[in-house]
Amino acid sequence: MSSRATPSRRRRRTRAATGALAAATLLTLAACSSSGDTDAAAETGDCPTAPVDVVVSVDQWGDLVSRLGGDCTHVTTVIASSSVDPHDYEPTPADAGKFVKADLVVVNGADYDPWASKLAASAAKGAAVLDAGQVVGAADGANPHLWYSPDDVARVSDAVTRELETLSPDAKDYLEQQRAALTKDLAPYTDLVAKLKTEAAGRTYGATEGVFDYMAQAVGLVDKTPAGFARAAANESDPSPADLKAFQDALAGHEIDVLIDNTQTEGSIPEQVRHTAEQAGVPVVEVTETVAPGASSFEDWQVSQLTELAKALGVDA
Ligand SMILES: [Zn+2]
Known part of the structure; x- marks a missing residue:
């Protein structure tokens, strides 16, 4: 453990x-x-x-x-x-x-x-x-x-x-x-996934934790989250200062097109990463672990997040 x-x-x-x-x-x-x-x-x-x-x-x-x-x-x-x-x-x-x-x-x-x-x-x-x-x-x-x-x-x-x-x-x-x-x-959801895959494949992302990784893979995004940072997030432990710095440098240097932030996690580390993205003008897309408050269905929840991702990547959704 x-x-x-x-x-x-x-x-x-x-x-x-x-x-x-x-x-x-x-x-x-x-x-x-x-x-x-x-x-x-x-x-x-x-x-x-x-x-x-x-x-x-x-x-x-x-x-x-x-x-x-x-x-x-x-x-x-x-x-x-x-x-x-x-x-x-x-x-x-x-x-x-x-x-x-x-x-x-x-x-x-x-x-x-x-x-x-x-x-x-x-x-x-x-x-x-x-x-x-x-x-x-x-x-x-x-x-x-x-x-x-x-x-x-x-x-x-x-x-x-x-x-x-x-x-x-x-x-x-x-x-x-x-x-x-x-x-x-589910067509609005599957259609949006297909559209993102066509228009955004190869773009890069970083994530404060891995909740969205399967979807990011499905639409062809390239994960630029430092591996040590991702591993620590999955284990609910802290990344090394070097991994945190690598993530922040990648955001500041615009090697990452979009930051995926799970709003159902909190703590100083995700906050620092998010702050760096905002300072650098890297768009932040908020996602949730569980069905978002106010969403009327699974696809309603997913489509609203994917629409934000499309906007962040400049894809006309
Ligand atoms: Zn989770």
Whole structure:
């Protein structure tokens, strides 16, 4: 394990007002997706069979799973607030209770949410478990931010549909329609990724941490973050003064076209990097680990960040 002694970087709660708003919004969403009297649900919804209970560990996947399942699922998302850091999450007894009725548990895996896999094994015995990391071949130790990879989003979505079809074979047609509808809904996101790839590939970026790296790769950006700095960020430790200086020199010397800043981390190191970028006139694009407060859907969240990236790189989006 890495040393966690007094790092200058730590993940933070988002500002109170936006955090509360996000919690309220997500509670509303959660209430909608999991409400309804179970006995009547099969008759009132479009699902041709009784819905299955699905527990999703984190909201980065929760919205996608809800839409893939539609009326054929009751989805409960455990971490549905941007004021909670999924990396260091400790489940509550109430969280364990959410797993008890689950037919399917969806976890990110890649050691991002090990608590959820443990609860699935202990509290949801007999439930199917879909591990996104296993689906895409991301082992423990890999960059776990799989929802930032457009390819992984598609592959995990396909796997969720297959799993739901296994649990509800009579709902196959309905579930296929839901999968196709999601692809259509994601078009603004996939189109923007394609446009950036065409027009911005080869441009350079640096990042205060690696949350956005899969997306940066997907659009062909070249990572100029000093390797030692990136490694320290991934371990929640401090970079060496030499790595910090190398990063700041690269920004000041305009070797980096855009700085990607995860606003859900705080600390003097990311602040110094950001300050250097601002001083040098290098555009800063803000991204978040979890679904941004106020975003109405996964693609709404991603498109707004990608639009900012396009602007920063002078791509007409
Ligand atoms: Zn993270």
